[in-house]
Amino acid sequence: MSVNRLIKDIQSLSSYIQNLKGFTAILTHYDADGISSGGIFARLFSSLNKKFILRSTPDLSDEVLNEFFSITAQNYIILDMGSGDIRDIYDKWRILDGDKLIVIDHHKILQDIPDDPNLILLNPELYDLDGGKFGCTSVLTSLISYFISYDPYHLEIGVVGATGDMQLLNDVKEINQVLLDLAIKENMVEKERDFIFFVNKNMPLYRAITWNYIPYIPGFSGRDDIGFQIMRKADIPIKRDDEYTTVKDLSDIEKEKILEVILQYLTSLGIKDLDVNQLIVDRYILLREDDENIRTSVDFANLLSGLGRMQREYLGILLAAGVRGRVLEEALKVQEERRRILVKYLDMAENSVSQYDNIAIIDLRTKDFDHRFSGTISTLFSRSITLSDKIIIVLSKVGENVKISARSPRVLVDKGLNLAYIMSQIAKKLSGKGGGHNIAAGATVKDSKNLIDIILDVFREYGNV
Numbered sequence: 001m002s003v004n005r006l007i008k009d010i011q012s013l014s015s016y017i018q019n020l021k022g023f024t025a026i027l028t029h030y031d032a033d034g035i036s037s038g039g040i041f042a043r044l045f046s047s048l049n050k051k052f053i054l055r056s057t058p059d060l061s062d063e064v065l066n067e068f069f070s071i072t073a074q075n076y077i078i079l080d081m082g083s084g085d086i087r088d089i090y091d092k093w094r095i096l097d098g099d100k101l102i103v104i105d106h107h108k109i110l111q112d113i114p115d116d117p118n119l120i121l122l123n124p125e126l127y128d129l130d131g132g133k134f135g136c137t138s139v140l141t142s143l144i145s146y147f148i149s150y151d152p153y154h155l156e157i158g159v160v161g162a163t164g165d166m167q168l169l170n171d172v173k174e175i176n177q178v179l180l181d182l183a184i185k186e187n188m189v190e191k192e193r194d195f196i197f198f199v200n201k202n203m204p205l206y207r208a209i210t211w212n213y214i215p216y217i218p219g220f221s222g223r224d225d226i227g228f229q230i231m232r233k234a235d236i237p238i239k240r241d242d243e244y245t246t247v248k249d250l251s252d253i254e255k256e257k258i259l260e261v262i263l264q265y266l267t268s269l270g271i272k273d274l275d276v277n278q279l280i281v282d283r284y285i286l287l288r289e290d291d292e293n294i295r296t297s298v299d300f301a302n303l304l305s306g307l308g309r310m311q312r313e314y315l316g317i318l319l320a321a322g323v324r325g326r327v328l329e330e331a332l333k334v335q336e337e338r339r340r341i342l343v344k345y346l347d348m349a350e351n352s353v354s355q356y357d358n359i360a361i362i363d364l365r366t367k368d369f370d371h372r373f374s375g376t377i378s379t380l381f382s383r384s385i386t387l388s389d390k391i392i393i394v395l396s397k398v399g400e401n402v403k404i405s406a407r408s409p410r411v412l413v414d415k416g417l418n419l420a421y422i423m424s425q426i427a428k429k430l431s432g433k434g435g436g437h438n439i440a441a442g443a444t445v446k447d448s449k450n451l452i453d454i455i456l457d458v459f460r461e462y463g464n465v
Ligand SMILES: [Mn+2]
Pocket: 033, 034, 080, 106, 136, 137, 165
């Protein structure tokens, strides 16, 4: 079985990394998966007393790569990026001669892999696995690290990162199952099912009800006022004995009452064919975490993701590496700030949607919008109750350039749609770079008056949907 081959190669990469000599420079992606992976390696390298430097980046631009390779090191490791243009990266790195380059990633491989014993690419795509579904980078790095140190904390963060990459949503299989089984066996995590409204057990209830953004429900998700409204209708006091009511305080009857009011409200929003299963999630309790803010894999992953979007990756990497105390306090403050911004941006996006057949384009190029949130916006809309059957494309400005962030419904991918390829084709036409997964991809390109037409044309040509 291909997954056995992958495990074998993970194990040999473990001993390869254990035997690395000299200084190691690590570059990781700034999303929850990348931050988790970075934290895992930071913890591993520290425990092995290996000298390293760790950086994070939103993308692998030429500038970022040149700067990274200008670090004097014996080993270079790129995490959660690099498969799309493995040849270009290799060519840049090779000029340094003699050193080692390790790329651990799960994005689509869009170039020929150079044949060189000093280059190692670990990617589930090489084992007939869809990297978008299985074997995200934190799964790989946590297994690599666990096989070296047998430190079970690495498994916890693997679960957190995979949750952030949405790889543990429903059917856990293949290499992800290997990680999860180990994490359960080591008593790090425990599975629990519940309605999304009751997932955040310790938050004030009015907030917990609307806190979850998956699925994103316009006019509901993230809206404290709606939370208040629902509690009032269900006759649940906002506070009891001067403390906010939480999910923990609710009886089963009260829970049912709230559920009823919520479903009524969702119907009143005009949401048809509401599938209640969409509102139920599997989540993993992190058994070794005392702090309620990071007691579940969803909460921990959201925190890491938010820190990346807020340009505080260092806090996320420290958290993922196992640091708590003041780092966690600081991180929670940043998260509160991020929540305010996200509510504003979601509203902005809601008012910028144009639909073209099965494509919804959210054009934020002229808006006061931080491109670091474009991935979050496209993911949330692709999981929204109203647009989940559409390909979602978010356009935002990065300096003079445009960032395109795209998400596709699973059914279209199953019919053969490959967003990573489409993004690379769009990038070709607009002198930029693009890639990713078949279901989630992106590009950074030169802006153009006809940008939307060009995008739609490429979809017509290669989308066959
Ligand atoms: Mn990833």
